[in-house]
Amino acid sequence: MPFAFPWTALVTMIAVFVFFWTGIQVARARAKYGIKAPAISGNPDFERVFRVQANTGEQLLQFLPGLWLFAVWFGDLWAAAIGVVWPIGRIIYAITYSKAAEKRGPGFGLTVLPTLILAIGAVVGIMMRLF
Amino acid sequence: MPFAFPWTALVTMIAVFVFFWTGIQVARARAKYGIKAPAISGNPDFERVFRVQANTGEQLLQFLPGLWLFAVWFGDLWAAAIGVVWPIGRIIYAITYSKAAEKRGPGFGLTVLPTLILAIGAVVGIMMRLF
C-alpha cells in the first residue's frame, strides 16, 4: 500500500527546514551581536532573531497536528495546499520581525491562518467521524 | 477503512487549542503590562503568563507522542480517557500560575500525570510488540 500523504509529508518537512533555518539565524546573530550562550537577552537586535526562532517552534507545534488530522479527513492535496502557506508566512515573519518588531504582524497572521483553518477542519472531520 | 483513533485525535486538537489559548493570553498580557516584543521579561505578572505558554508548549511536545503510541497498543478510548486529563490540568495550571507562581503545583501535576502514564504505557506496549 503506497503512503497516502506524500504532499502533506513534503509540507511538513519544508516547515521543519524553515524552523531549522531560524535556528541558524540565532547562531549567526549570537556571533554578530556578541551575545554568548547561555544569555538570550542584552541586545534587541539579537532578541528579535531569538524570538523568531522560539515563536516558530511554538507555531510549528500547533500546525502539525491539525495539518495531519485535516489530511486524514479531507485528503492529502487539500491539507498540503492550505499548509504550504505556513512556511511562506514564516519566512515573511522571520525577515520582517528581524528588522523591526512592529512589522511582524502580516507574517504572523499568514502562519496562524492556515493553522486555524486546518485545526478547525480537523475538528469538523473528527466530529463527522464520531457522530 | 475508517480512521481508528477519532477520540485520540479529538483530545489532540483540544490540547492544541488550549496551547493556542495560552498564546493569546501572552498577547493580552503584553498589552496589559506594556511589555513590548521582543522583550520577555520586566514584569513578574507578564512573566508568569509567558511561562504558562512556554511550559504548555514543552508539555504538549512530551504529551503527544505517548498519547498516540499508547493508543496504538491500548486502543483509542483508553488513550483519550487518560489524555483528556491533560487539557483540564493545563487550564488549571494556566489560571493558577497566572495569579501566583506558588499555586502552579496542582495543575502542573495534573498534566504530568497523564503524560507519564501514557509514556510508560507506550513503552510497555512497544516492549510487548518487540519481545
Place this chain on the structure above:
Amino acid sequence: MPFAFPWTALVTMIAVFVFFWTGIQVARARAKYGIKAPAISGNPDFERVFRVQANTGEQLLQFLPGLWLFAVWFGDLWAAAIGVVWPIGRIIYAITYSKAAEKRGPGFGLTVLPTLILAIGAVVGIMMRLF
C-alpha cells in the same frame, strides 16, 4: 496487522524521556541556585541548565517528523538505528553544556547530525514517491 514501526516508536519514547529528564534538571537547578519561577535568568549556572532544556525541546520538534517520515520509506530499523544517536547526543549535550557553554558543541553536533540525515532522507523518500 501488527504495528510496523516498533523500533522507531522506542527511539521516540527514549527521546521524549531524555527531554523530560532535562526538565527535571531545570527544577533541581531552580532549587540549587535559588532562581524562583517565573524568573529564567539571574545566574549563568541556572541559565545553562535552562537552555539545555529549551534547546532539547526545539531539537526534539525537528527530530520527530524526519524520524517517522524516514521510517515510512526506508523502514523501521534504519530509522531507529540512525535516530538512536539523537538521545545519546542530547545526554552528552546536557552534561557538557551544564558545566560550560563552550563545551556544548560535540553533543549539539551529535543531535543535529541524525536529525539532518533523517530529514534529508525523508525528503528523498517523498520525492521518489511523488515523481
